[in-house]
Amino acid sequence: MEYSAELLKDLYRAMARIRYCEESLIASILNGDVRCPCHLYSGEEAVAVGICASLNETDYIFGNHRSHGHFLAKGGGMKELVAEIYCKETGCSRGRGGSMHLIDPDVGMMGSAPIVAGIISLALGAALAVSIRKDNRVAVCFFGDGAAGEGVLYESLNFAALKKLPIIFVCENNLYATHMPVRECRVENNIYKIAEPFFIESRVVDGNNVLKVYEAGRKAVDKCRLGEGPVFLELLTYRFRGHVGADDNIHGTHTDIRPKEEIEAWFQKDPIRLFENYLSRNKLVNEEALSEIRREVRNEVEDAHIFARSSPAPDRRELTKYVYR
Amino acid sequence: MSTDRKLQYSLAINEALRQMMDIDPSVFLIGQGLKSPWYVGNTAQGLLERFGSQRVVDTPVSENAITGAAVGAAIIGMKPIVVHPRMDFLLYAIDPIINEAANWHYMNGGKTSVPVVIWGIINRGGEQAAQHSQSFHAMFAHIPGLKVVMPSTPYDAKGLMIKAVRDPNPVIFIDDRWLYGCEDIVPEEVYEVEIGKGVVRREGKDITVVAVSFMANESMKAVWKLEKEGIDVEFIDPRTVKPIDQELIVRSVMKTGRLLVVDGGWKTCGFAAEVSAMISESVFEYLKAPIKRLTLPDCPAPASAELERVFYKYSGDIVEAVKQVCKK
Numbered sequence: 185m186e187y188s189a190e191l192l193k194d195l196y197r198a199m200a201r202i203r204y205c206e207e208s209l210i211a212s213i214l215n216g217d218v219r220c221p222c223h224l225y226s227g228e229e230a231v232a233v234g235i236c237a238s239l240n241e242t243d244y245i246f247g248n249h250r251s252h253g254h255f256l257a258k259g260g261g262m263k264e265l266v267a268e269i270y271c272k273e274t275g276c277s278r279g280r281g282g283s284m285h286l287i288d289p290d291v292g293m294m295g296s297a298p299i300v301a302g303i304i305s306l307a308l309g310a311a312l313a314v315s316i317r318k319d320n321r322v323a324v325c326f327f328g329d330g331a332a333g334e335g336v337l338y339e340s341l342n343f344a345a346l347k348k349l350p351i352i353f354v355c356e357n358n359l360y361a362t363h364m365p366v367r368e369c370r371v372e373n374n375i376y377k378i379a380e381p382f383f384i385e386s387r388v389v390d391g392n393n394v395l396k397v398y399e400a401g402r403k404a405v406d407k408c409r410l411g412e413g414p415v416f417l418e419l420l421t422y423r424f425r426g427h428v429g430a431d432d433n434i435h436g437t438h439t440d441i442r443p444k445e446e447i448e449a450w451f452q453k454d455p456i457r458l459f460e461n462y463l464s465r466n467k468l469v470n471e472e473a474l475s476e477i478r479r480e481v482r483n484e485v486e487d488a489h490i491f492a493r494s495s496p497a498p499d500r501r502e503l504t505k506y507v508y509r
Numbered sequence: 510m511s512t513d514r515k516l517q518y519s520l521a522i523n524e525a526l527r528q529m530m531d532i533d534p535s536v537f538l539i540g541q542g543l544k545s546p547w548y549v550g551n552t553a554q555g556l557l558e559r560f561g562s563q564r565v566v567d568t569p570v571s572e573n574a575i576t577g578a579a580v581g582a583a584i585i586g587m588k589p590i591v592v593h594p595r596m597d598f599l600l601y602a603i604d605p606i607i608n609e610a611a612n613w614h615y616m617n618g619g620k621t622s623v624p625v626v627i628w629g630i631i632n633r634g635g636e637q638a639a640q641h642s643q644s645f646h647a648m649f650a651h652i653p654g655l656k657v658v659m660p661s662t663p664y665d666a667k668g669l670m671i672k673a674v675r676d677p678n679p680v681i682f683i684d685d686r687w688l689y690g691c692e693d694i695v696p697e698e699v700y701e702v703e704i705g706k707g708v709v710r711r712e713g714k715d716i717t718v719v720a721v722s723f724m725a726n727e728s729m730k731a732v733w734k735l736e737k738e739g740i741d742v743e744f745i746d747p748r749t750v751k752p753i754d755q756e757l758i759v760r761s762v763m764k765t766g767r768l769l770v771v772d773g774g775w776k777t778c779g780f781a782a783e784v785s786a787m788i789s790e791s792v793f794e795y796l797k798a799p800i801k802r803l804t805l806p807d808c809p810a811p812a813s814a815e816l817e818r819v820f821y822k823y824s825g826d827i828v829e830a831v832k833q834v835c836k837k
Contacts (some may be wrong), residue, residue, distance in 0.1 A: 277618035285617055299604060302608055309578035354567075
């Protein structure tokens, strides 16, 4: 497929925004400025970016505990994200949610929640609402390989298939459910096959290749808009950090239990590096343009931290303000 | 419009559903058994024919996903009513109700709310045993972010269902199959019963009795019996378990100095315990006698009719409890 230089640069910028933003949090986590648990998305950028690039702003996504990337890729503001991670009043959830509760309804980021598989049925309901309103939107739920162990996924697959709902089930298989390798969770690691008995179109895709993810996303979105949903996509990827926090392969808390050789092998498949190589090898976007993007992104990240640090904490008098509307 | 039209409790709910779906295209009904008359009585009658299967969605047995779907649809602006014809089965859906719906508005800083009605029907008695008999109103009332309503009359059933649908927060609407046959005057027009507002069903000076749902009806029967015996009961039906109408109950106890709370739920950490604590904390000095709770014993519902007779509480038990508190 042919892609415009604009699209390629957009994909690159979107991945760079996630990577630089995630890695900028390490220092703040280690020095205690950021206290709320952060599940960093470094290494998985191509999934959020490829899928969200195939959606319209009016389409809906729901995320999980590891959703900084989904929030940014769908169009959420970096200042509001970082301020939320610092639990400030200016954050996207006004400091009531923290890193695991990210929302921006204006761009279709409808929320995220760390109860594993908890948001799958919420996206199912968004797709059901779309089918009642007939407004031709698409709903996406992002979940991990761990969620394939939860019953609600299978209930949701059945109901989505039964009603032909416009929903894309996006399984980000990063091989670990917190500490537990997928081989200790499942008899086999072909998660995409769980959709087959429900007669749902289902594919496994290289989740570190942003163009392949984008193509799979486009096809899935087209099918959903034609009323031929749902679609199930399994994206094979890997997180560069541990399950939570800095939990570090590079800087040193060393609570990561994954084999060093495995981590090294996946570093070689860094989705951003792969994409850079692809762009320069095929002379699609020159290094100067990429470096300009990186410079802009670094400035944006710096501004986001300045904004977050200088923002006020929520007011104690407003502790119970949002319990009810 | 007729002002004295009588309607059954279940048909009052049916009318509320029909009118809300007529008025607002974002309202839809989803859950198990909507096509099955023995599941939801006649509460859903005529709705499928009128609104079609897009808005009256009978579902497979998947409480977790279906309740989650109702919550998700509410998050993007619909007003779903999800029905659980037997409340016991709703426990499969605790995650979308408590973790998601109840917390959603708060944990997202008020960015979106969840205007969903979660409707659970209590189906007790008839030797149905432990898993076809439970009421979980106290459990849900414990959770910040949820509202819990339990109408005891056809009038309140219609008005509270309408208000629940219009409320921007998740509302647990609990009714009791034992109420479905009772009949009362129900206005034909659309009206609301405010959530959190109780009602004094009988004024009296000797003792305050508080009860919701089916136990409100039994309490009213007890009130008439006690009247003949010279005990003047003030009976309050809070109608809403959460938020409870504290002012109404407090004012009553300040007048009578005695309190009996009757509940169709269990005793420990229950609705009766909550009302009792509320009164002890706020107007203890007005009490002339210890507060009494008349509830189900801390025991699963038995099957045997012989055991059911001592497990469930009726007007006779309420009469006895009132006499104990009044020492008459």
